[in-house]
Each structure stands twice: as C-alpha cells, then as structure tokens.
Amino acid sequence: MTRRFIGRSLQALASLALGTSLWLNAASALAADAYPSRPIQLVHGFGAGGNADVVARLVAQKLGEALGQPVVVDIKSGAGGAIASANVAHAKPDGYTLIMLTGAHTVSGALRQNLPYDSVNDFAFISTVSSFPFVVAVKADHPAKNLADLIAMSKTKGVSFSSVGVGSTQHMVGELLAAESGGEFLHIPFRGGGAPALAVLSGDVDMLSDTLTVAAPHLQSGSLRALAVTSAETWPLTPAIAPAAKTLPDFEVRSWLGLAAPKGTPNAIVQDINQKLHAILAQEDTQKALAQVGSMAAPSTPEAMQAQIKSEIERWKTVADRRNIKVE
Incomplete structure (x- = not known):
C-alpha cells in the first residue's frame, strides 16, 4: 500500500514537473512572440560622440525601425565600460535592456580583479556589429x-x-x-x-x-x-x-563593437535581434555610416561572439602578465 502510494506520488510529481516545464516553455515562446511591446534601452559605457556612441545610435535607429519600437541609447560611462556592463549584467533578462559592448569588455575581463559580473557567463551575446583597427x-x-x-x-x-x-x-x-x-x-x-x-x-x-x-x-x-x-x-x-x-610580423589588434543582453534573455529574442541586425549591417547606408568612423560591418553568430570574447580575454591576460600590469 505504502509502495503504491509513493509510486503514485512520484508519478504525480513527475507529471507536475513536466506540465510546469511545458507551461514555462509556452510562456517564454508567447513572450517572445509579443516582443517588443515597449521601448528598448541600449546601454553603452563611453562618452557622447565617441566610437561606441556613434555606432550605438546608428544601430538604435535601425533596430528600432526593424522591431517597431524605439531603441533609446543610455550612456553609463566610467571604469572602461565596466559600469555599463555591470548595469546590464544585473538587469532583468527580458530583451528590454541591451548593451553595445566594445573590445574594452575583454580588456576589463582580463585585467580587473574585482568586477561585479562575469565577462562571459553573465551575458547573452547577440552579434558583433563592427570591427576596426587602431x-x-x-x-x-x-x-x-x-x-x-x-x-x-x-x-x-x-x-x-x-x-x-x-x-x-x-x-x-x-x-x-x-x-x-x-x-x-x-x-x-x-x-x-x-x-x-x-x-x-x-x-x-x-x-x-x-x-x-x-x-x-x-x-x-x-x-x-x-x-x-x-x-x-x-x-x-x-x-x-x-x-x-x-614591421612586426603577426602584430594585430582589431577592436570591435557588439550587442549583448543579460544572461537568461530568451533565445527566441536573441535570435530575432541577431537576424534583424544582420539585415541592418547588410544595408549599404549602414556600411557607409560605419566607414565614416573607420569601422567595417562584422556580423556574427551569438556563439562566435562569445568565443571571440573568451579568446581575447586570454590574450590580454598574457600581455598583462608579460608587462606586469595590475588593475584594481
């Protein structure tokens, strides 16, 4: 009797868990289908008129048109972009807070010891936007x-x-x-x-x-x-x-800008923004606007962007060790 009761209880719990999982998946899909229903915030961590700001505003305008909702640029400058990154890493992962990351994100991840976020694992990467040398x-x-x-x-x-x-x-x-x-x-x-x-x-x-x-x-x-x-x-x-x-064989530093969201942002939203961004970057007027600030369009998959960030963090750690650079 007791065994039968325990078995039925376990079956009930399993059914409840399955039902909850299906409900959550359905709710997530429904939320993604309704996205976006209000303005989106695009954060970056550098000064007005600089490279990140110019590209962020270009992307905000184009992405807003593609999504049918305004994308509003919000500058949270300081600490080499780390203030902006911390703000977005801890934001609600609902697709309404995005960040325009730069190559500085990987430098901070390599050099700064006490960041209030993980440079790789606290973000849902969407796509790189552009690439440029110094x-x-x-x-x-x-x-x-x-x-x-x-x-x-x-x-x-x-x-x-x-x-x-x-x-x-x-x-x-x-x-x-x-x-x-x-x-x-x-x-x-x-x-x-x-x-x-x-x-x-x-x-x-x-x-x-x-x-x-x-x-x-x-x-x-x-x-x-x-x-x-x-x-x-x-x-x-x-x-x-x-x-x-x-002059120095194999010497290369190409920085970049790219879109990301907080970790946990629904994959359907990430993929939707990725596809729309790729279409935006294929437009001739977008490429001309990027060229005016010395950049070239460089769209990627979310996975490729994450792999690039991991690789660059390791590279800058090596340079910091060679040059004995310490940053609090």
Whole structure:
C-alpha cells in the first residue's frame, strides 16, 4: 500500500514537473512572440560622440525601425565600460535592456580583479556589429617617419604613449607594441577621449594609439602623422597607412563593437535581434555610416561572439602578465 502510494506520488510529481516545464516553455515562446511591446534601452559605457556612441545610435535607429519600437541609447560611462556592463549584467533578462559592448569588455575581463559580473557567463551575446583597427600616430614634426623608426627610438631613449586610461584597449595596444618589439614604451594615461591626442599634439607625449574616430580629424589637418594601423593587412578604409604587421610580423589588434543582453534573455529574442541586425549591417547606408568612423560591418553568430570574447580575454591576460600590469 505504502509502495503504491509513493509510486503514485512520484508519478504525480513527475507529471507536475513536466506540465510546469511545458507551461514555462509556452510562456517564454508567447513572450517572445509579443516582443517588443515597449521601448528598448541600449546601454553603452563611453562618452557622447565617441566610437561606441556613434555606432550605438546608428544601430538604435535601425533596430528600432526593424522591431517597431524605439531603441533609446543610455550612456553609463566610467571604469572602461565596466559600469555599463555591470548595469546590464544585473538587469532583468527580458530583451528590454541591451548593451553595445566594445573590445574594452575583454580588456576589463582580463585585467580587473574585482568586477561585479562575469565577462562571459553573465551575458547573452547577440552579434558583433563592427570591427576596426587602431591608428599609431605621432605629431607631424616627430622624428620617427615610420613604425620601424619609432621602435628603434624606443630601444635607445624610450618612447612615451598616451591613452584614455590604465586598462583601456588603447593602453594595451602600446603595451603589446612594447612586448612584441622589445622596446621601452612609457604609458601616460589621461582622462577624456580627446586628451591623449592633445598631449601628442602639444609635444608632451610621443605617440598615441587610438581609433580613427579620434585620430582622423588630426590626420586630415596634417597635425598628426600616422605610422601604422594595427591590422594584419592594409585596412581597406586607410589604404595609405601601412599595417603594423609589416614591421612586426603577426602584430594585430582589431577592436570591435557588439550587442549583448543579460544572461537568461530568451533565445527566441536573441535570435530575432541577431537576424534583424544582420539585415541592418547588410544595408549599404549602414556600411557607409560605419566607414565614416573607420569601422567595417562584422556580423556574427551569438556563439562566435562569445568565443571571440573568451579568446581575447586570454590574450590580454598574457600581455598583462608579460608587462606586469595590475588593475584594481
């Protein structure tokens, strides 16, 4: 009697669990079908007018049109993008909070010891959006005429370089140059997106490595001179600038921007945004707008984006160990 009772109880519990699972799956599918029913927040962690902001606003407009609901850009700057990442990692995973991540996400994941989130496991990655190299540049009258000259100079009297802060991707480009070339590169961090370029223009610092968004106006005016782009091959948008790999074989740093959501966001929503984003990135006007900030469209699967982030975190950990870089 007791065995029969226990058996029936277990069968009832199993049926209840199965029914609950089916109900949850149905509810999730229903929610995805109704998505979106209100405006969506697109967060990023960098200043207004910078690379992340320009691309985020472009994507927000296009994605809003595709989804039929406004996508509103929300800037939560600071700590190399970590404040924005923490905000989204802990947001409700319902598809109404997205983030425009940058390559800085992997640098923070590699260098920062006390992040309030896991750089890989606390996010549902959707797709990379664009890819771009950095420009290594000096003041127009600087004695280094090319990257080989700069490296030779670094080995005799040292070279200083500016960035937007310790632990930024711009900082790590300079550290990788030092590690790969064997030269002496002294990092001078600044606050503010325009400050690193101004320090080079004033002659206080030798070199900067930054995005084309920052460097292009100074290159076009002739006040800065490009020595290299950090792509392995000639970058199609800057054919006159030699790739760094021409001087340092295999040297390459290509940063990126990409969309993600909090972990647990329904897969149906992730896939829907992924497909719409791919269509947006295939549009000629989108590609032209990205080219204006030195970027090229680079759509991916969610799985490929996650794999790329894991790989880059390991790469920057290796560089940090080689250069003895510590970030709290």
